[in-house]
Amino acid sequence: MDAKQGKNFDLSSVFLPFLSIIVALAFGGLLVLIQGIQPLQAYRVLFATAFGSFDGIALTLAKATPLILSGLAVAICFRAGLFNIGAQGQLISGALASAWAGYTFVGLPTLVHIPLALIYGAFFGAIVALVAGALKAYRGVHEVITTIMLNSIVIALADYLTSTPFKEPDQPLTRTPKIQESAQMPDFLGLPLGFFLAIGLSVTLWWMMRKTTTGFSIETIGRNKNAGWYAGISVKKTVIISMLIGGAVAGIAGAVETLSITGRFEPAFNAGLGFDGITVALLGRANPLGVIPAAILIGGMRASASTVQFEAGVAPELVDLLLAMILFFVTAPLLAKFFKSRKENVAMTSGWSN
Amino acid sequence: MKLRSIHYLPLAFVVTFAYFYRQDGLVATSVLYTAIQFALPLALAAMVGIMCERTGIVNIGIEGTMLISAFTAFFAGAILQNTGRGMIVGVLTGVIMGLLLAVMAITWKMDQIIAGVILNILAAGVTSFYYRQNYSIPSTLDPIDLPVVGAWPILGPVLSFHGPITYFGVLIVFTLWFALYKTSWGLRSRAVGEHPSSADTAGVSVTRLRYLNVTIAGAVGGLAGSYLALEAVGIFERGFTAGKGFTALAIMIFGRWNPLGAFAAALFFGLTQALTNQLMIAEVVEIPFQFVTMLPYILTILILAISAGKVRPPAAEGIPYEKEKS
Numbered sequence: 001m002d003a004k005q006g007k008n009f010d011l012s013s014v015f016l017p018f019l020s021i022i023v024a025l026a027f028g029g030l031l032v033l034i035q036g037i038q039p040l041q042a043y044r045v046l047f048a049t050a051f052g053s054f055d056g057i058a059l060t061l062a063k064a065t066p067l068i069l070s071g072l073a074v075a076i077c078f079r080a081g082l083f084n085i086g087a088q089g090q091l092i093s094g095a096l097a098s099a100w101a102g103y104t105f106v107g108l109p110t111l112v113h114i115p116l117a118l119i120y121g122a123f124f125g126a127i128v129a130l131v132a133g134a135l136k137a138y139r140g141v142h143e144v145i146t147t148i149m150l151n152s153i154v155i156a157l158a159d160y161l162t163s164t165p166f167k168e169p170d171q172p173l174t175r176t177p178k179i180q181e182s183a184q185m186p187d188f189l190g191l192p193l194g195f196f197l198a199i200g201l202s203v204t205l206w207w208m209m210r211k212t213t214t215g216f217s218i219e220t221i222g223r224n225k226n227a228g229w230y231a232g233i234s235v236k237k238t239v240i241i242s243m244l245i246g247g248a249v250a251g252i253a254g255a256v257e258t259l260s261i262t263g264r265f266e267p268a269f270n271a272g273l274g275f276d277g278i279t280v281a282l283l284g285r286a287n288p289l290g291v292i293p294a295a296i297l298i299g300g301m302r303a304s305a306s307t308v309q310f311e312a313g314v315a316p317e318l319v320d321l322l323l324a325m326i327l328f329f330v331t332a333p334l335l336a337k338f339f340k341s342r343k344e345n346v347a348m349t350s351g352w353s354n
Numbered sequence: 355m356k357l358r359s360i361h362y363l364p365l366a367f368v369v370t371f372a373y374f375y376r377q378d379g380l381v382a383t384s385v386l387y388t389a390i391q392f393a394l395p396l397a398l399a400a401m402v403g404i405m406c407e408r409t410g411i412v413n414i415g416i417e418g419t420m421l422i423s424a425f426t427a428f429f430a431g432a433i434l435q436n437t438g439r440g441m442i443v444g445v446l447t448g449v450i451m452g453l454l455l456a457v458m459a460i461t462w463k464m465d466q467i468i469a470g471v472i473l474n475i476l477a478a479g480v481t482s483f484y485y486r487q488n489y490s491i492p493s494t495l496d497p498i499d500l501p502v503v504g505a506w507p508i509l510g511p512v513l514s515f516h517g518p519i520t521y522f523g524v525l526i527v528f529t530l531w532f533a534l535y536k537t538s539w540g541l542r543s544r545a546v547g548e549h550p551s552s553a554d555t556a557g558v559s560v561t562r563l564r565y566l567n568v569t570i571a572g573a574v575g576g577l578a579g580s581y582l583a584l585e586a587v588g589i590f591e592r593g594f595t596a597g598k599g600f601t602a603l604a605i606m607i608f609g610r611w612n613p614l615g616a617f618a619a620a621l622f623f624g625l626t627q628a629l630t631n632q633l634m635i636a637e638v639v640e641i642p643f644q645f646v647t648m649l650p651y652i653l654t655i656l657i658l659a660i661s662a663g664k665v666r667p668p669a670a671e672g673i674p675y676e677k678e679k680s
């Protein structure tokens with residue numbers, strides 16, 4: 001496994017995603033041209049805004065923070081051969097839970113309040129993922145369907161909770177009260193604190209995957225469930241652990257977003273962060289460190305979408321289109337090798353009831 | 355014949371209906387009419403899944419196929435000011451999506467779940483970027499007054515006056531059932547889905563048959579999308595399909611990969627939703643609307659949790675076929 005990991009770091013693992021992105025941008029440019037918009041102008045504004053100044057980079061990294069985490073949530077499950085499309089639901093659950101913890105507890109010192117709210121986020125993210133993990137482990141229900149259904153359930157539930165029991169009193173909007181000042185995550189060196197937390201978690205999970213038994217179990221069942229079973233690894237337990245880790249990390253993504261950016265929970269917030277996590281994870285080749293540059297790229301595109309609309313007159317959904325293109329080109333020629341359903345590789349497709 | 359859970363559905367259906375009919379005849383028939391409207395896109399989408407999986411291809415991109423087909427059908431219909439042509443464009447879009455899945459899953463031998471998710475994200479990206487407001491189609495597809503059936507008591511108002519895609523969709527369900535179990539195409543398809551190498555030995559081209567079936571299935575998915583945009587509501591919104599493509603997969607499994615079983619399951623789903631809507635509108639029970647929204651999703655998970663393990667999917671599902679080289 002170590003040899004394989006080592007091989008992932010050769011030149012092609014950097015060069016090929018890069019090439020795919022170029023191809024995707026070229027193809028996306030053609031699609032933009034249909035709209036009568038100069039793609040080069042749009043791209044220039046896009047990248048100059050995202051990476052051209054310190055403020056721009058700070059905003060990019062702020063946008064990248066939840067994407068690193070949701071990318072991690074998907075990537076860890078990928079490693080176990082699980083496709084966690086539910087990062088979105090887990091993230092929303094975590095965002096709402098941390099908002100609740102952020103406004104309910106009064107008078108805590110910041111050093112206690114922030115970790116506490118983060119733990120609430122992680123816990124409630126993990127709970128949502130646990131439903132899918134347990135159904136997969138004990139009933140053999142494919143996680144893709146359950147996590148997508150759970151996304152919709154969580155979105156509806158969060159909408160209900162913010163419109164009735166957790167609603168900010170005496171105002172018409174569907175949203176929770178603002179979190180206490182003691183729960184607000186500060187900036188560090190001019191950059192959002194959450195970004196450093198996300199990097200820390202990436203490194204920790206990367207270390208876990210390489211050096212711990214848990215990581216080894218996850219890798220093994222991801223490569224071959226039967227081999228894992230023969231080796232005495234509890235497949236059920238490992239499936240549940242992977243989903244719990246994924247859910248907790250996605251929950252933290254939502255919590256960080258609440259505590260440092262939005263300051264409260266509103267159902268329209270957080271839209272799409274979990275789905276971008278899928279693109280991030282695939283672009284980062286399901287590697288806990290690889291998701292960092294992938295998330296920064298996508299975060300940059302998200303951060304400058306509104307400027308592109310303002311200066312080049314392109315709808316901000318341009319980014320959705322470009323991301324779809326990137327995902328297509330990154331996966332098709334490149335990851336086709338990695339994800340091809342061969343025995344030694346990770347295979348997500350496993351029928352609906354195995 | 356052994357009594358399976360699915361056989362209780364018609365019974366539940368009749369009992370519920372009789373109860374409601376005694377309460378209020380008009381409401382009861384309108385609930386059933388709406389149930390058919392809810393059920394149809396699910397049934398069609400489940401047929402897409404059945405056609406693909408019976409030949410061994412997992413199609414999780416049904417949602418995206420429906421979404422982008424609804425999109426093209428609606429905007430083609432609006433720009434050409436012709437709903438019928440919009441429908442043709444929608445079906446053709448479905449064919450393209452089917453071909454795309456076939457290329458990724460069969461030729462490139464990609465993981466089929468990833469291939470399907472790419473279809474979904476692609477559809478979401480394209481439809482949200484090109485979406486424009488202030489477009490409208492001239493009218494939804496005209497409903498058809500069935501000649502004899504329409505005059506029947508009770509069943510007449512339930513079965514008559516649906517749009518053309520509804521009747522055509524029901525025809526597809528029965529045709530697919532007949533084709534799968536009574537024709538050589540069906541036998542070959544099922545053989546390819548269960549044991550491709552044997553089918554290959556017997557002279558069936560696994561690749562060609564899979565390509566054919568996934569593409570036809572794409573057309574059916576396109577029809578399902580067109581139904582949503584042109585027949586059911588007559589509008590298009592971002593994220594319009596709201597998970598129906600995934601619910602359809604649960605319906606397919608619940609119906610044991612059998613077109614008639616899946617049709618029954620879809621009707622059950624439609625009925626549940628129509629009933630809940632009616633209960634909410636009539637204020638019989640006070641449930642926040644969010645819980646009504648959740649119902650189909652919760653049902654999907656419950657049904658999968660109950661029926662998974664008891665049903666057996668096609669054996670070669672999800673495995674790219676590699677000819678043995680020796």
